[in-house]
Amino acid sequence: MEKRLLELLALAFQNELSENERKELDVLFQRFPEYQDLAEKLQFSYERIDELELAGMIQVEKEWKKLQKKNKRLRGQGRKMVFLVVAGMAAVLLLAIGMLFLFRSFPEVEVSSIACKQEPKKVTLEYANGKTLVLDVNSLVMNDKGKITDHVVAKENMAVAEGLRLNRLSVPKGGDFSLTLADGTVIRLNADSRLQYPSEFSGDSRIVYLEGEAFFNVAKDKTKPFIVKTKKLDVEVTGTSFNVMAYPSEAFIQTTLVQGGVNILTEDGNVCKLLAGEQCAVDTASGECVVSQVNVASFVSWIDGQFFFDNESMESLMRKIARWYDVDVIFENEELKSELFYGTITRSDEITEVLDILVLTKTMHYEIKDRTVYIRK
Incomplete structure (x- = not known):
């Protein structure tokens, strides 16, 4: 802070x-x-x-x-x-x-003796045959045969994925992970996210399944469109960079385009086309699709280790903090949820440092008990 x-x-x-x-x-x-x-x-x-x-x-x-x-x-x-x-x-x-x-003097806060300090999280890779690999690395690279080429992974695991149809990569709360697919596409998964993908792409398309949030830098291949499937919509591209946020706890699925162009196909048949700098927000309840110009940096800053909040509600902000620091958040005053926040916070900071910044900028206080953060006036 x-x-x-x-x-x-x-x-x-x-x-x-x-x-x-x-x-x-x-x-x-x-x-x-x-x-x-x-x-x-x-x-x-x-x-x-x-x-x-x-x-x-x-x-x-x-x-x-x-x-x-x-x-x-x-x-x-x-x-x-x-x-x-x-x-x-x-x-x-x-x-x-x-x-x-x-020599500063900031408002006092109550913190329990058990601090919510970040601890190393383990990413798991579950192969289609049921075998599970716990990863001690923060990235994996697949070669054009679907094999893991990262030298940190044990050799006996390197060929397990070969020939299997779909693998599941799970990133827990408090971490993120980078995966390079067999076609050269690089995917960065945010905390509390899951990705299902094939060892090798076959047929006339490249399809992956996402729950959570991920940034995609898709390798160009006009003959095989790259499709990201979420619970309510599909994102189709041939080669571009974009961010998809599709957490079950969020009311909207957001697709933010950094460069290139994408097509958004909702489950009720609507199609939204995006240009660079635009975002498509799909209401998960009604299926309504809204396209708008946005500050792209505020939606992709997480890949650079930053929280960037641009006129964001305290409720939305605290959901992101909860996922990253693996805590529960309880608002004791409902009106605080609608407070808006501007600013940048480093994700490597301790949670108390992040909350101290919020205390400085808003008329709020917090208390931490075990792994629960209580927000009050």
Whole structure:
């Protein structure tokens, strides 16, 4: 969390904040106005960086002491700030900003003695003949004969898939996985997802079955369309990059196109055609298909290890967090579910760091008991 706040201030100083990042920083300043006051003084120094020498460092320290006097909770935090001799006032200013976060005081939260820390998750590959392989790797590559070529997998398992019709790859909560199919198509599966696929593609199409979420970079083959089948719809392409989210817990199945073109075929016969930058959202109850322009980054950022929320409801956001951190989430106040959130969070952060960011930006608090997160006002 400290890194994120520091990043926002650094971007602000250089006039490089995006609209959503500016909103995120504004919300933080509304919650902690004393930080905005210090940031404005640091900005004044940053704009005159060429004119500053050691005096600039002294001024920053003075401003920090003033802030300490105003906010008693910033005193005596037990952390030491060591100033290094660095070249240039830019580095000095970054250290000064860092001080703000080292001595910060955020709202208190209740966390049980059993922390919801990420633990290694095991991906399983179930072959069509019933044999199951527990994978200790985060990716697999199939050659053109349907054999696993990843050197980490034991040799005796390398030919098991050969000749079998359909395999099932299961990615648990808290993990993701990359699979390269025999045709060269690369599939990245998100947490709590399952993919069924053949060892080798035969016939006039390439068909896989998805439950959950996956990003597809499909190898081009105009003679054999690639088809992703979900519970309510099929996505058909010949070679392109796109993301499909089809979790049973979600009200919509979303197909987001990064590049190329795709056809969406719903179970009631409707066909939706997508262009790059568009998304098709199919209502799983009514079958209605809505195509719209979207910020693609917010739907595919997970493949780069980020949560990117763009005007997303707290309810939707917490479902993603629950899948990734393998926790249950209970809202004690229903109105919090509709709160909207803008921002970026790193998926490698501990769950408490992620929740602390939400506490900063919304009028909410949380409590963790065992593996359940309680959200309340």
